[in-house]
Amino acid sequence: MAIKNTPTKKTTSAKPVKTAVGPPVKKVAVKKTDAGTPLSVVIRRRIEAQKARFHANDNISAFIKPGELESLVDEVAGKMQAVLESLVIDTESDHNTKNTSQRVAKMFVKEVFNGRYVEQPTLTKFPNVSKLNELMIIGPITVRSACSHHLCPIMGRIWIGVLPSKESALIGLSKYSRLTEWVMCRPQIQEEAVVELADMLERKIKPIGVAIVMDADHFCMQWRGVKDRDSKMVNSVMRGAFLKDSNLRREFLSLLERR
Numbered sequence: 001m002a003i004k005n006t007p008t009k010k011t012t013s014a015k016p017v018k019t020a021v022g023p024p025v026k027k028v029a030v031k032k033t034d035a036g037t038p039l040s041v042v043i044r045r046r047i048e049a050q051k052a053r054f055h056a057n058d059n060i061s062a063f064i065k066p067g068e069l070e071s072l073v074d075e076v077a078g079k080m081q082a083v084l085e086s087l088v089i090d091t092e093s094d095h096n097t098k099n100t101s102q103r104v105a106k107m108f109v110k111e112v113f114n115g116r117y118v119e120q121p122t123l124t125k126f127p128n129v130s131k132l133n134e135l136m137i138i139g140p141i142t143v144r145s146a147c148s149h150h151l152c153p154i155m156g157r158i159w160i161g162v163l164p165s166k167e168s169a170l171i172g173l174s175k176y177s178r179l180t181e182w183v184m185c186r187p188q189i190q191e192e193a194v195v196e197l198a199d200m201l202e203r204k205i206k207p208i209g210v211a212i213v214m215d216a217d218h219f220c221m222q223w224r225g226v227k228d229r230d231s232k233m234v235n236s237v238m239r240g241a242f243l244k245d246s247n248l249r250r251e252f253l254s255l256l257e258r259r
């Protein structure tokens, strides 16, 4: 059959056009999968499915699978890089800021906000064998946190007072520091942080009373804002016996070595 080099007439054939690649191309609605979805969105969907809260000072470790934190660091680094670019910083020729996005991302996820992403430290509990019911004071415990409003550092100290009951389960002294660190390594508001810590200690130890005093420098007052270098914030939570018994409260407060 002779081949004519003339334009072919369009036909109305409904037959699918064969391509060189393979079978007829059919348009199919592609079901969306998690592939290509940012990890933060995947984690967020898991949290929302459980109707859980994920405020800055919440721990979301239950929704993060092993190995995912590394990928989260990479995602944050990418977005941190965009922040640096928007700040018009030449991260290509400025050797000081070349890897800043990666460093900041790692610092947020693995260090200063790590208390959001890792599980609560395990607490060894001891039965109160000697039936201690005397006031115990633990502190000062160093606090390193950051404010939720500006992500500026909050550096301070915490004292914890516990009046155990004879039935209380006691926890080792170092565990008070580890629990405090876990709560504080999140963007926080000082008033909420001490309440969260007090709630946790009440649940764990079931004491007759628990008291917390926190004394901290807020860098959002010193580095920015009013630039008042000497301003500090001190606040306290008193629960149970510390609330009812003013002598106990006075004893606790007088024993804090605050300077």
Ligand SMILES: [Zn+2]
Pocket: 147, 148, 149, 150, 151, 152, 220
């Ligand atoms: Zn602030």
